[in-house]
Amino acid sequence: MSKKKKVNVIGAGVIGITTALILQRNGYQVQILAEHWPGDSNINYTSPWAGAAWRPHFYLYPKKNVDKFERISFKAFWSLLQIPDTGLMSTTIYDYMDKKPVVYRSDWFKEFFRVLPPYKLPPGVEFGLSYTTITINGPKYIRWLLKQFTIAGGKIKKVRLSHINESFDDDVDIVVNCTGIGARTFGGVQDSTVFPTRGQTVTVWAPHIKTSCFRSKFNCITYIIPREDGEVVLGGTYEENNLNEKPNLKTTESIIQRCRELCPELTSSKGAHALKILSYEVGLRPSRIDGIRLEIEEKKNSKGKDIIICHNYGHHSYGYSSSWGSCLEAFELIEAAITNERGNEKLNSKL
Numbered sequence: 001m002s003k004k005k006k007v008n009v010i011g012a013g014v015i016g017i018t019t020a021l022i023l024q025r026n027g028y029q030v031q032i033l034a035e036h037w038p039g040d041s042n043i044n045y046t047s048p049w050a051g052a053a054w055r056p057h058f059y060l061y062p063k064k065n066v067d068k069f070e071r072i073s074f075k076a077f078w079s080l081l082q083i084p085d086t087g088l089m090s091t092t093i094y095d096y097m098d099k100k101p102v103v104y105r106s107d108w109f110k111e112f113f114r115v116l117p118p119y120k121l122p123p124g125v126e127f128g129l130s131y132t133t134i135t136i137n138g139p140k141y142i143r144w145l146l147k148q149f150t151i152a153g154g155k156i157k158k159v160r161l162s163h164i165n166e167s168f169d170d171d172v173d174i175v176v177n178c179t180g181i182g183a184r185t186f187g188g189v190q191d192s193t194v195f196p197t198r199g200q201t202v203t204v205w206a207p208h209i210k211t212s213c214f215r216s217k218f219n220c221i222t223y224i225i226p227r228e229d230g231e232v233v234l235g236g237t238y239e240e241n242n243l244n245e246k247p248n249l250k251t252t253e254s255i256i257q258r259c260r261e262l263c264p265e266l267t268s269s270k271g272a273h274a275l276k277i278l279s280y281e282v283g284l285r286p287s288r289i290d291g292i293r294l295e296i297e298e299k300k301n302s303k304g305k306d307i308i309i310c311h312n313y314g315h316h317s318y319g320y321s322s323s324w325g326s327c328l329e330a331f332e333l334i335e336a337a338i339t340n341e342r343g344n345e346k347l348n349s350k351l
């Protein structure tokens with residue numbers, strides 16, 4: 001028996017923790033290093049600010065394997081629904097699109113979605129789908145995820161790294177890069193193709209809202225996402241390269257107006273004053289020109305020991321929806337890299 005491989009995962013957002021959990025469940029000895037953790041509120045920590053709903057992203061950004069990742073993740077979330085305290089809830093979603101997208105036609109989507117007949121569409125909407133989905137109370141879900149990791153013996157370390165090499169501890173074999181928007185400025189990483197896409201939301205108390213609604217026109221998506229605890233997240237905006245962490249009043253008003261139009265039941269047909277507002281929030285989606293970066297790099301630490309690096313960042317607006325799938329892919333890349341390394345060692349020993 002070879003001894004357990006040691007892994008440092010950098011980042012404690014939904015991507016870092018999910019990757020850590022999959023590696024741990026497959027026999028690796030895992031530590032998470034991160035500056036921000038579940039429970040923290042910071043503009044540089046995206047996961048707590050997400051709506052969030054599992055919803056395929058029909059027209060945004062280069063997708064690569066995103067639809068495969070979303071499919072795997074849906075199944076994983078579905079199997080977690082029965083567990084208490086995950087922050088997950090199943091719900092029906094009405095997904096309206098002012099322009100019909102092309103991608104929805106893949107086979108899996110066909111069996112999954114019901115296309116709404118034209119008479120059921122609001123004015124101005126060309127195409128609509130309805131399906132059963134899962135909404136995710138982001139802050140609660142990542143707390144639950146982290147707990148699964150720590151009760152199984154996972155180690156955590158609160159630290160801000162200024163360079164990736166600071167994670168190359170002597171006994172570490174593998175480092176996973178799940179730094180989200182941090183990958184833009186992270187020393188040794190500095191991926192200039194990563195950029196923020198600002199999202200502003202309003203969280204209200206509306207336990208009578210049980211269905212989710214989305215309406216998309218180009219880069220403007222209005223959404224209503226009910227959570228299991230009676231809170232409902234209203235959104236949204238997609239503002240590229242806007243780093244303003246303060247909620248903008250005009251944007252708030254626009255969100256509320258768009259959401260009331262989409263779902264009059266929000267205020268039970270009374271005025272906007274009937275809304276019970278809990279908070280105004282801003283998050284920065286970790287966008288990347290070529291989509292998610294899932295890639296292996298081989299490096300050496302200061303003692304000349306080989307270290308496998310696996311990148312897993314740039315999840316834009318689908319970090320939750322694609323989490324289990326993309327983190328499973330990261331795990332598979334790592335396993336393949338180890339097999340490859342062992343093959344090379346064996347070869348070298350014979351030459």
Ligand SMILES: Cc1cc2nc3c(=O)[nH]c(=O)nc-3n(C[C@H](O)[C@H](O)[C@H](O)COP(=O)(O)OP(=O)(O)OC[C@H]3O[C@@H](n4cnc5c(N)ncnc54)[C@H](O)[C@@H]3O)c2cc1C
Nearest residue numbers: 011012013035036046047053161180182199283319320321
């Ligand atoms: C308004 C809004 C709505 C959204 N809605 C949805 C939705 O409905 N569905 C969906 O799937 N997604 C949604 N998203 C997107 C989703 O939130 C992100 O894709 C996801 O949270 C990204 O997670 P992450 O783990 O990559 O990054 P983060 O959560 O930002 O985590 C990054 C981690 O890396 C750490 N880190 C970074 N740099 C360093 C460093 N130098 N040293 C130490 N630690 C470091 C941070 O401290 C943090 O722990 C939404 C986002 C927003 C803003």
Ligand SMILES: *[C@@H]1O[C@H](CO)[C@@H](O)[C@H](O)[C@H]1NC(C)=O
Nearest residue numbers: 042043044045182185186245
């Ligand atoms: C977020 O990160 C940027 C870049 O590293 C930094 O300049 C800024 O101060 C951080 N903001 C907060 C609130 O921590």
Ligand SMILES: *[C@@H]1O[C@H](CO)[C@@H](O)[C@H](O)[C@H]1NC(C)=O
Nearest residue numbers: 163164165166167168188302
């Ligand atoms: C990491 O790399 C930087 C830049 O090359 C270097 O200055 C620093 O000493 C290195 N730190 C460690 C811990 O190796």
Ligand SMILES: *[C@@H]1O[C@H](CO)[C@@H](O)[C@H](O)[C@H]1NC(C)=O
Nearest residue numbers: 164175176177188189191309
């Ligand atoms: C993180 O990503 C960058 C590339 O953007 C890479 O150069 C760096 O080595 C990565 N660090 C880790 C720890 O994976």
